[in-house]
Amino acid sequence: MSNVWRPEVNIDPWGPFIGRDFKNQTTTKTDIIITCFVWAATVINSLIAIYLGYHQSKTSRSPLRSVYIWMIWLELGVSFIMGLESFLHVMKFIRPSFAFYFTILFWWCIQVQLLLQIIINRIRIIVPDRRFSRKIMIGTAVIVTAINISVFNIWIPARCQINHTYILVNEIWDRMEKVVYLLIDALLNWYFLKTVKANLINNGLQKYNKLLRFNQRIIILSLLMDVMIIAAMSIPNTFIYIQFHPLAYLVKLNIEMTMANLIKRIAISSSRKAGNHARIAEEFGSSNLSTSGAKSRVTGNVTTLIKLSNHAFDTKSSAKQADERIVSFEPTNDQIKVTKDIHIRSDPNPDYDGNEPHIGDIISNIQSASAASGLKPGETTVTVSSTSVDDLTEGGSVRSDYGPGKGDSDDEGPLVVHAKKGSWQRLGG
Template identity: 40%
Template sequence: MGWTDMGNASGSLDTADLDGTLVPPWYYEAPPRLTDMFLATFIWGFTIAIAAFSCTKAVRQTYRSWTRSHRLNAYIVMIWLEWTSCVATTATSWLFLENFINPSVWYFTGMLCMWTIQVQCLTQIMTNRIALIMYNPDRAIKLKWAVGIAIGIINITVFCIWVPARLQISPAYIRANQIWDRAEKCIFLIIDGFLNGYFMYLIRTKLIANGLDKYKLVYRFNLVMVVFSLSLDVMVIGLMSLPDDDVCLSHQTPHRDEHSRALGEGTQNVDPSPQLSCRPQSLLRQQPSRRRLSPHHV
């Protein structure tokens, strides 16, 4: 059956068959295994614990800033936006894996909105940190605008590619997402490395070189954290090359119960659904996984 024959008799999508808003009838779920769900739940709990610790620190910083100036500066606003978007992303991702949220254009778009807030706030926090020790305010403003525009262009391209790929609109979108997902993470790695490297350079040349030896410990600590952070970015890019997220055998349909997307470890494969049998072979070979929900990492 051709690609144009997958809708109803007239060639258009039958909205009665959609699982969610703008989800095509040939949409196929690749549910995670039960062990993956256990791991995701453990990581979610660990994330919530760290979020609670981060929240207390953000509250203290907000209180100190408010007592000094009686207003909220840009840094305070960005750290709360960053914290809120991260918590919202991890919560909705877990609910999605547990089948409380169905796939739809609204869910995937919402995840991208949260991801956009995260990367924009994170990079602007880094540029604000650089601006504190950059003696040229004009250069600091230009740096903020340059980083913001570059990240914004990446955000727009991800919106145009990632959502259609997650909705499995066509094999072309899925293939484009496989390529661009790795490319944009490499771009983020370069931007992250540049901002952190420039910050370390300014500490060494503007502070330590002028006799402020108390910043040596700060310099060494941040150097270790920068290496650790960049290593995690490289690891994420490497994990994306694993074949598990991109392979879906056309002759196997994982068993799932009616309550969760998780797979049992010892379950047998059952016959493919009628919708699966009419999907193009290129989609069956390039099926995106539901386990990695964010484009950054989301």
């Protein structure tokens, strides 16, 4: 019994640029088993990616304007098409041709470029130096483009079997460029871990330890996908390893989308806790002390007058003290800023003669607010934080520019900045 898969099917090459001595590789039933297994795993990961991508697109403010949303859907579509086309070729439904090899390589180039840019997109959320992050983005694109051009000039002639020299060079360079991509992937993930630790965890945002630990574990799986591709190149049928590309990059895509969801979930966790503090701020009547949800900028002056006996605490007249207690900042690009606490102390007035009955009500309200927030008697803390956290898939950022100040909590609610229209949006936009 023959071990050759569908020996009766004609798979002779067609079209231009095909070598005169072109020889088809023998496809065995073992090759078909491997191909079917890989294709089934590819379909499963495609369904997972569709689910994750749909969820992120649905929660995105402007999905059609989000660069991140476009990248994940293009990566998903290109990977699926490449896997399907490769599967049909191995099953002998598509004959060898220059057009076939060109399209396979074209999908692969888009696939690699998009996946690395998605990784860089995640890095740019928290990187402190925006210019340096842009250099990483452009530098990686230039390096990958140069490799893609070289592969076009070597891999296609080798597959078309134009001459034996191209085949020998391709045997070496094909493995080398896979190793280069492995190193780039490892370096980008290492830099992400380094930046998370330096700019978030070391600045007091201990809740991002969960993100660090998750990335440390998941990076191993991501790198193993590149190793799997390199190992698959040793399969006797030298085209079978192409089938592993869509599977590997779909797994990587799912990892990136899971990472985006984790970053978003951690970033908004503290903002939910900050709702009680916002209500305490309203009890003090400081309605003019607010944060802009669109720009995450602390604005306005406290104009509330708290009359204690014959003296009035006029926060507007004591602008200098207010500046020391309120940190107003202009976010730079898409960055998280550390929130600061405003401490309002009520001291007994020695000149109080009891002729102002409304004072006791004011102090009673202050003490009630203090008890509700778990603070010591005589001290009330109002945390200025954004209760409206922009979706991270809209260009939010989780970078902290300031170290933890005295009295700051490790679970400070980050102010996520919405990217301006027309700008390059990070992680989802």
